[in-house]
Amino acid sequence: MNALPPVTLMLGGARSGKSRHAEALVEGQPGACVYIATAEAGDHEMAERIRRHQARRGARWQTLEEPLDLVGALRGAARSDGAVLVDCLTLWLSNLLGADRDVETETQSLVAALPGLAGPVVFVSNEVGLGIVPEGALTRAFVDHAGRLHQAIATAAQSVLFMTAGLPLALKTPA
Amino acid sequence: MNALPPVTLMLGGARSGKSRHAEALVEGQPGACVYIATAEAGDHEMAERIRRHQARRGARWQTLEEPLDLVGALRGAARSDGAVLVDCLTLWLSNLLGADRDVETETQSLVAALPGLAGPVVFVSNEVGLGIVPEGALTRAFVDHAGRLHQAIATAAQSVLFMTAGLPLALKTPA
Amino acid sequence: MNALPPVTLMLGGARSGKSRHAEALVEGQPGACVYIATAEAGDHEMAERIRRHQARRGARWQTLEEPLDLVGALRGAARSDGAVLVDCLTLWLSNLLGADRDVETETQSLVAALPGLAGPVVFVSNEVGLGIVPEGALTRAFVDHAGRLHQAIATAAQSVLFMTAGLPLALKTPA
Incomplete structure (x- = not known):
């Protein structure tokens, strides 16, 4: 197993296999595996997704649910x-x-906190900006925020992967 | 012309040139060219698309229309x-x-049937999961199904290409 | 700084960093930098975007606003x-x-005009065809037009880049 760099960003579309691949990267490291879930089981569809994800991960994982205070x-x-x-x-x-x-x-607080972390971290995120420009101003703002957040994390990361159909493509590799 | 591996998956967005490139791959092989169309000419827009695609392909092609029984x-x-x-x-x-x-x-039946086929097969499919998460639950389910289907075929394939603006990018290459 | 080929196409999603990267490519060339803006400040959101873009570019840039006659x-x-x-x-x-x-x-007029230009040109464009197929026929037609336009420019270009999270991926490189 290869050692992970301090920060990895795993981008990809819906059902691209990015969570599964990110889990494998983390499980390839020695020591504990910590899963920080930003999702809240607010509706049935999401609760079902969280349940399936937890069932897939084994006992080696510790799960933290934190919708807002990601730095903490x-x-x-x-x-x-x-x-x-x-x-x-x-x-x-x-x-x-x-x-x-x-x-x-x-975003700035998150990026500023990254160098102080003890172990490697893998961020999973959905690429959402490659479809037609959405109609609502709020949705357009969301796409803009997501793009800027991805750029900020990609700049701080040593490794950036783009996942398609379960296949990772390296966009940035450790020097 | 290079020999095709048993299974190729050609992913790409709308109007990315994936059908044209896939046709060229198949025409580069010796022998007959078989086109399995899963589309049905249900409305005028689709009928027109099918007509244009057929006009582009030459007499060397045999066309089968099959909306459901793809394995057959x-x-x-x-x-x-x-x-x-x-x-x-x-x-x-x-x-x-x-x-x-x-x-x-x-999907499982399709993947199970692949090793038994006599000649190479190229699957074309649309990547649809890189825009904003769609609003309807049915559409979200469609995106999820498409992502899982692509992962299953990509696992079974020896070659996976991603097409953008007519340019193929290799995501997986034969060993 | 590397010399730009005659035609470069920079594709990417919303907020992928493609404009910023394209600006850097152009600023890496000797001589003047000309910015052809196809946007019109028709509403507040767009006017604000144009203002931010102009503030980012320095005094070395000359700006032309031209919504339709791109060849001219x-x-x-x-x-x-x-x-x-x-x-x-x-x-x-x-x-x-x-x-x-x-x-x-x-599109044909634009492609035909490219070989006659004195200096290098970089085209920025949004990839919009990787989400779910949109519902309106006009929007579907727009996605189709965009895909065909991208294919035409990519064929004429010597360099095609795909930008994700500020990271360029080469889809086509000068021979």
């Missing part, structure tokens, strides 16, 4: 010696907007 | 000695859902 | 000795459709 969850997780998976940034962004938080400030 | 069509086509083009999986999926078929079972 | 603007810009950035083709297409122009004819 990362700092808490970093007290363990293992690798951390954040699944996913898109839902975190959605939660921030729903809670009227300032996305730019939150 | 592939087995029938395999009696010839040539290569087969399936265009496209996304419409097949849409037809399956419209006919209340179980997509997971159908 | 390119010929005018070519009288200078510098590189030209066209931002973006997607809005040009939208303007053509709004003005009832024939997109195929306009």
